[in-house]
Amino acid sequence: MIINMGPQHPATHGVLRLLLELDGEVIVKATPHIGYLHRGIEKLAEAMTYNQALVLTDRLDYTNGLSNNLSYCLAVEKLLDLEIPKRAQYLRVMLAELQRIAAHLLWIATHALDIGAMTVFFYAFRERETILGILEQATGARLTPSFIRIGGLARDIPDTFADSVRAFVDDFPKRVDEYETLLTDNIIWKKRTQNIAPLSKEDALNYGITGPVLRASGVYYDVRKAYPYSSYDEFDFEIPLGKNSDVYDRYLVRLKEMRQSNRIVKQAVEKLPGGPVRARSFPVVPPDKEDVQRDIAALIRHFKIMAEGFKTPCGEVYSSIEAPKGELGFYIVSDGTNKPFRMRIRPPSFINLGALPKIIEGQMIADVVAAIGSLDIVLGEIDR
Amino acid sequence: MEEEVSRVYSSVEALKESFGDAIQKVEEFRGEVSVTVDKNKIREVMLFLRDKLLYDMLTDLCGVDYCGDTPRFEMVYLLRSSKFGNRMRIKTRVHENENIDTVMDIWRAADWLEREVYDMFGIRFNNHPDLRRILLVDEFVGHPLRKDFPTEGYDFERPFSVQLEEELNG
Numbered sequence: 001m002i003i004n005m006g007p008q009h010p011a012t013h014g015v016l017r018l019l020l021e022l023d024g025e026v027i028v029k030a031t032p033h034i035g036y037l038h039r040g041i042e043k044l045a046e047a048m049t050y051n052q053a054l055v056l057t058d059r060l061d062y063t064n065g066l067s068n069n070l071s072y073c074l075a076v077e078k079l080l081d082l083e084i085p086k087r088a089q090y091l092r093v094m095l096a097e098l099q100r101i102a103a104h105l106l107w108i109a110t111h112a113l114d115i116g117a118m119t120v121f122f123y124a125f126r127e128r129e130t131i132l133g134i135l136e137q138a139t140g141a142r143l144t145p146s147f148i149r150i151g152g153l154a155r156d157i158p159d160t161f162a163d164s165v166r167a168f169v170d171d172f173p174k175r176v177d178e179y180e181t182l183l184t185d186n187i188i189w190k191k192r193t194q195n196i197a198p199l200s201k202e203d204a205l206n207y208g209i210t211g212p213v214l215r216a217s218g219v220y221y222d223v224r225k226a227y228p229y230s231s232y233d234e235f236d237f238e239i240p241l242g243k244n245s246d247v248y249d250r251y252l253v254r255l256k257e258m259r260q261s262n263r264i265v266k267q268a269v270e271k272l273p274g275g276p277v278r279a280r281s282f283p284v285v286p287p288d289k290e291d292v293q294r295d296i297a298a299l300i301r302h303f304k305i306m307a308e309g310f311k312t313p314c315g316e317v318y319s320s321i322e323a324p325k326g327e328l329g330f331y332i333v334s335d336g337t338n339k340p341f342r343m344r345i346r347p348p349s350f351i352n353l354g355a356l357p358k359i360i361e362g363q364m365i366a367d368v369v370a371a372i373g374s375l376d377i378v379l380g381e382i383d384r
Numbered sequence: 385m386e387e388e389v390s391r392v393y394s395s396v397e398a399l400k401e402s403f404g405d406a407i408q409k410v411e412e413f414r415g416e417v418s419v420t421v422d423k424n425k426i427r428e429v430m431l432f433l434r435d436k437l438l439y440d441m442l443t444d445l446c447g448v449d450y451c452g453d454t455p456r457f458e459m460v461y462l463l464r465s466s467k468f469g470n471r472m473r474i475k476t477r478v479h480e481n482e483n484i485d486t487v488m489d490i491w492r493a494a495d496w497l498e499r500e501v502y503d504m505f506g507i508r509f510n511n512h513p514d515l516r517r518i519l520l521v522d523e524f525v526g527h528p529l530r531k532d533f534p535t536e537g538y539d540f541e542r543p544f545s546v547q548l549e550e551e552l553n554g
Contacts, residue, residue: 038520205466
């Protein structure tokens with residue numbers, strides 16, 4: 001029997017369509033159909049200047065705007081060979097880790113809801129709301145911040161920001177404990193997740209899987225440790241690994257990651273250096289807003305950068321970060337003009353989803369929802 | 385960083401020793417080394433890289449359209465060795481209307497990535513078992529990431545022809 005699942009299905013987290021060939025209740029073959037959310041972001045970027053293309057990145061993985069901004073900016077900065085002030089680097093780390101916690105909270109809320117544990121949803125969204133409030137204080141937006149800019153940040157954080165972050169990080173470990181009391185030793189949760197949808201170490205590498213799914217299979221690979229960016233080498237944190245590579249281990253790895261991210265945010269707040277949040281580099285970085293309002297030369301510079309953009313050296317760079325879903329990379333080919341000749345996005349969800357047929361074939365149909373949830377996909381990033 | 389670059393260069397030396405003229409160009413930019421290889425040797429090179437030099441992860445695979453140049457397209461493979469932790473970029477040039485061998489049996493990650501390249505650039509892969517469009521609908525005409533494809537599409541109102549079920553049934 002062939003069953004069609006999606007594209008409008010609450011457990012597919014967007015518009016994913018699966019064709020499942022069944023033998024009784026066992027899945028013989030699964031064929032994902034994607035592309036319902038395709039907007040042609042890679043093509044659009046080719047017609048935009050580097051500054052303009054930044055807003056497109058917010059719309060990739062829409063639970064995770066700041067990490068997408070960061071990955072793109074790091075790629076362009078690598079192309080320009082631009083050094084970023086320490087304060088901006090630390091703030092970027094802080095914002096990206098807060099965003100990671102928010103993304104993981106959204107994941108645990110929906111994943112538990114899919115499997116049937118509704119209470120977790122309310123717990124997790126309570127903290128997610130706090131984080132989005134904090135991010136809104138700094139960036140002015142909850143979903144599509146475009147706050148991390150080429151050369152630094154859009155502006156410095158407000159005075160109240162550090163205090164609210166401190167209050168959050170002190171409180172958060174207790175909140176993770178609460179989620180654990182709901183799920184970790186819960187017999188129903190264990191029966192629904194343990195030994196479900198396993199993926200061996202060799203298969204995970206072969207399929208190019210990254211992020212928590214790869215680490216749940218026991219492979220030690222995290223871009224933050226392997227290729228440190230934005231001063232991650234100055235922070236003290238661990239990379240949690242799983243053993244059984246099943247849905248339960250992916251859950252445990254993400255929970256531990258939230259605690260580690262919390263540690264990083266705490267260190268970033270304590271060690272936050274002073275100084276500017278933007279590199280001084282004409283003609284890449286626009287002048288400060290205050291200068292624009294006082295100084296005619298700054299105003300002209302501002303308009304010139306916004307209208308014309310800036311030229312980059314010829315060449316090609318690949319730069320990646322550890323996004324909540326896995327390795328998010330940007331491969332930019334520049335032909336020396338003010339627009340990217342080719343902007344390739346390496347989407348972690350897309351490549352992780354490629355392994356979905358492999359991990360659900362031979363499983364029961366009731367476990368498909370758990371398997372999709374454990375991969376933590378976002379269709380905005382898959383379809384681009 | 386320097387360690388990584390020197391490791392890549394030792395891989396490049398090993399490649400040159402085994403494949404000689406098939407290694408056409410070695411470039412470095414911002415600490416990233418790209419090696420251009422002969423298109424006809426791509427499978428041998430990739431198998432050698434995976435089995436002998438232990439590049440066990442295909443991080444990314446994409447196409448670039450240098451419209452006006454010959455050969456027109458460039459295929460870019462980004463590899464990573466999980467044992468040594470370094471990356472390496474392999475590139476190869478493909479003519480328009482020319483096929484290239486698949487690498488999906490070497491790394492399964494290439495399955496969807498090659499389908500995406502076919503979808504967006506129209507480069508066909510020999511021996512790929514399931515070469516269909518992946519992001520766009522099957523009825524779509526053209527390959528949008530080609531430079532000669534207009535950003536707004538050929539027909540904004542009707543990007544591809546849709547036949548409703550009612551029309552089909554009369």
